[in-house]
Amino acid sequence: MPRITLHNLLIPIVPNVPTVPFSKIHRRTPMNKFLYDGTPEGLVSAIASILDGGGDPAQAHLAVRQDTLFEEGLFLRTDPAAAEALFQRLRQGAPDAVYTLWYFMMAEVDDLETSLLRYIALAFEHGDRVNGYLTHADVKAIVATARKAGRELHRMKGLLRFEQLRDGTWLARMEPDHNIIQPLAQHFSKRLRGQTWFIYDVRRRSAAHWNGRDLSFGTLEQFTRPELSEEEKAVRQMWQSFFKTIAIPERKNPRLQKSNMPAKYWKYLTEKQGE
Amino acid sequence: MELQEKITILSGAARYDASCASSGCSSDTPRRGTGNTSQGGICHSWADDGRCISLLKILLSNDCRYDCAYCVNRSSNPVPRASFTAREVVDLTMDFYRRNYIEGLFLSSAVNVSPDHTMEAMVRVAEILRNEERFGGYIHLKIIPGSSPELVRRAGLAADRISVNIELPSSESLRRLAPQKSKEAILAPMKLIGAEAGVSLVERRKSRKAPRFAPAGQSTQMIIGASPETDLQILRLSQGLYQRMNLKRVYYSAFVPVNDDNRLPVLAAPPLLREHRLYQADWLLRFYGFSAEEILSDDAPNLDESFDPKTAWALRNPGFFPVEVNRADYATLLRVPGIGVTSARRIIAARRFAPISPEGMKKIGVVMKRAKYFITCSGRPFERTDQQPARLRQSLLLGDGTEAKVPRQLVLPGLG
Ligand code: SF4
Numbered sequence: 001m002p003r004i005t006l007h008n009l010l011i012p013i014v015p016n017v018p019t020v021p022f023s024k025i026h027r028r029t030p031m032n033k034f035l036y037d038g039t040p041e042g043l044v045s046a047i048a049s050i051l052d053g054g055g056d057p058a059q060a061h062l063a064v065r066q067d068t069l070f071e072e073g074l075f076l077r078t079d080p081a082a083a084e085a086l087f088q089r090l091r092q093g094a095p096d097a098v099y100t101l102w103y104f105m106m107a108e109v110d111d112l113e114t115s116l117l118r119y120i121a122l123a124f125e126h127g128d129r130v131n132g133y134l135t136h137a138d139v140k141a142i143v144a145t146a147r148k149a150g151r152e153l154h155r156m157k158g159l160l161r162f163e164q165l166r167d168g169t170w171l172a173r174m175e176p177d178h179n180i181i182q183p184l185a186q187h188f189s190k191r192l193r194g195q196t197w198f199i200y201d202v203r204r205r206s207a208a209h210w211n212g213r214d215l216s217f218g219t220l221e222q223f224t225r226p227e228l229s230e231e232e233k234a235v236r237q238m239w240q241s242f243f244k245t246i247a248i249p250e251r252k253n254p255r256l257q258k259s260n261m262p263a264k265y266w267k268y269l270t271e272k273q274g275e
Numbered sequence: 276m277e278l279q280e281k282i283t284i285l286s287g288a289a290r291y292d293a294s295c296a297s298s299g300c301s302s303d304t305p306r307r308g309t310g311n312t313s314q315g316g317i318c319h320s321w322a323d324d325g326r327c328i329s330l331l332k333i334l335l336s337n338d339c340r341y342d343c344a345y346c347v348n349r350s351s352n353p354v355p356r357a358s359f360t361a362r363e364v365v366d367l368t369m370d371f372y373r374r375n376y377i378e379g380l381f382l383s384s385a386v387n388v389s390p391d392h393t394m395e396a397m398v399r400v401a402e403i404l405r406n407e408e409r410f411g412g413y414i415h416l417k418i419i420p421g422s423s424p425e426l427v428r429r430a431g432l433a434a435d436r437i438s439v440n441i442e443l444p445s446s447e448s449l450r451r452l453a454p455q456k457s458k459e460a461i462l463a464p465m466k467l468i469g470a471e472a473g474v475s476l477v478e479r480r481k482s483r484k485a486p487r488f489a490p491a492g493q494s495t496q497m498i499i500g501a502s503p504e505t506d507l508q509i510l511r512l513s514q515g516l517y518q519r520m521n522l523k524r525v526y527y528s529a530f531v532p533v534n535d536d537n538r539l540p541v542l543a544a545p546p547l548l549r550e551h552r553l554y555q556a557d558w559l560l561r562f563y564g565f566s567a568e569e570i571l572s573d574d575a576p577n578l579d580e581s582f583d584p585k586t587a588w589a590l591r592n593p594g595f596f597p598v599e600v601n602r603a604d605y606a607t608l609l610r611v612p613g614i615g616v617t618s619a620r621r622i623i624a625a626r627r628f629a630p631i632s633p634e635g636m637k638k639i640g641v642v643m644k645r646a647k648y649f650i651t652c653s654g655r656p657f658e659r660t661d662q663q664p665a666r667l668r669q670s671l672l673l674g675d676g677t678e679a680k681v682p683r684q685l686v687l688p689g690l691g
Contacts, residue, residue, distance in 0.1 A: 132624025134639035135631060158319040158329070162374045172375070195373060235370045238282055245287040246332060247323035250531055250545065256325025270376070271320055
């Protein structure tokens with residue numbers, strides 16, 4: 001497992017969060033409803049404010065500010081330093097919970113903030129054992145969400161397909177449900193380290209690039225797939241023949257195939273072109 | 276012959292091989308090379324039969340000198356023959372690996388010319404991949420029975436996993452159906468591999484630089500239903516292989532009749548359910564602390580068709596139940612039908628916080644449809660556990676206690 005920093009959590013999601021000086025919330029706020037700006041960093045920082053401010057996580061509610069007239073709740077401004085401090089403390093006390101948090105962030109869900117707040121409070125209380133507290137509804141929600149992201153990451157390590165372009169670089173396209181490009185690119189920077197490649201998340205327009213030595217991330221607004229190399233076409237055909245003949249004809253089982261490899265992933269699978 | 280055609284012939288000939296796993300071992304990859312092996316097995320695709328594809332599974336040649344009764348490639352069959360050159364297999368592996376189609380190569384072969392001739396050609400493929408292409412991905416080599424110890428050693432040094440097929444569950448069957456292979460020719464390399472792997476482990480504890488010998492271990496495979504052995508005989512054999520030969524995995528392959536041969540049984544369909552039950556029982560041997568003798572007995576030497584082996588054991592041992600989930604230890608929890616390794620671990624982790632209630636069991640993800648007949652939560656039973664065995668059988672069969680449908684019948688092409 002790679003070492004995670006707070007930076008890891010934030011990079012792929014929202015790049016430019018304006019930083020606003022931290023204003024301390026009132027110790028005894030009558031309300032227990034809190035709002036934040038909708039960014040991941042804002043989320044971690046809001047959780048830090050509530051926990052540091054002595055709020056009772058079991059009573060508190062946390063949600064994204066919608067800016068409607070009737071919205072109630074105390075808006076917590078994003079404080080990067082507070083977010084960082086909370087993150088460091090969590091890493092010390094519950095390193096596994098940090099991984100859960102990392103995967104949870106990849107899921108990009110936006111209605112589990114309150115559960116996350118309670119999960120993190122429990123992680124400070126119980127350390128890494130928190131991940132076993134699945135009878136607790138909030139822990140269950142966070143761990144299940146994180147697990148789903150982890151499963152898709154694992155699946156995509158197998159299903160991602162690289163194509164060789166005319167200029168010899170390699171391109172892989174995908175449309176995963178979760179924002180997994182960062183750990184996925186780390187995986188391939190070890191596996192395909194002798195090649196120069198791009199991974200492109202078509203849905204989020206985000207890209208990872210490996211130049212043979214370093215990994216970088218960015219967004220691509222405009223994208224057209226370049227021409228494939230000549231060799232590429234020949235190899236694809238060989239793979240397609242292999243794929244067809246390796247199945248035992250007497251044991252055909254399209255249902256099982258689909259449940260293991262849902263059709264939503266077929267779009268970029270070489271062996272499933274033309275189906 | 277076109278490469279494309281060779282692929283079709285030689286992957287078609289390899290498809291009946293059951294093992295697909297490429298799993299669980301980390302490797303020190305050469306720094307500039309291509310590839311690594313990953314912990315915990317990655318599947319790259321699923322074939323039309325629903326099986327996972329993780330390796331380029333292929334024969335080096337299907338041009339066989341031997342004449343095993345059950346095999347498509349036997350010398351007396353009029354099938355098209357083909358052989359790859361070492362370079363062709365190396366290039367295919369690299370081309371597929373670079374595109375992330377595969378985790379690596381699984382190379383087997385028919386006996387072409389002689390066991391040593393074939394084994395030497397296979398080892399060369401692995402050595403070129405490792406030394407010239409600096410390939411760090413997964414390599415599984417089949418050992419041809421009767422090949423020399425020196426070649427077996429070279430295979431073990433180049434590959435992550437090596438395996439010798441035991442082929443059939445008894446030496447009588449082997450004599451009858453694969454007369455050119457002998458029990459000794461199969462067991463000798465198995466023993467050698469076990470010994471070499473042991474030596475390598477000891478050496479590597481002294482120095483990280485000592486060579487690795489088949490770090491992912493040794494596996495084997497046998498055909499089920501082509502010969503008359505009982506399930507008990509088969510499980511005893513597997514148990515011995517795990518305990519005495521230190522095998523990582525035994526694969527079972529339902530016999531698919533591809534030849535007309537009066538030495539072979541006539542089956543309406545390949546015994547898929549039996550294969551499935553054997554895998555379940557094998558799982559009980561490896562991870563659940565069961566012995567072959569607990570699962571089956573001389574009076575009832577074959578696995579139950581209606582129940583998975585753990586449920587069948589539970590029905591025969593009502594005295595063991597109900598199990599109290601808030602107190603039972605890990606090994607006891609594992610004996611409950613429907614509770615697997617994951618569920619048992621989760622139960623133990625969750626009950627540290629508070630006793631688990633029936634709703635709690637569902638929350639942590641334990642599938643209750645079979646388990647509910649065999650457990651209590653803080654003394655509270657889920658179902659009336661004083662049910663008579665016959666009634667309990669009925670509930671399990673009729674209620675929602677049955678498992679997902681296992682295919683019993685094959686849909687034959689043209690008849691479906
Ligand atoms: S030696 Fe192998 S390939 Fe040849 S006939 Fe026997 S099983 Fe088939």
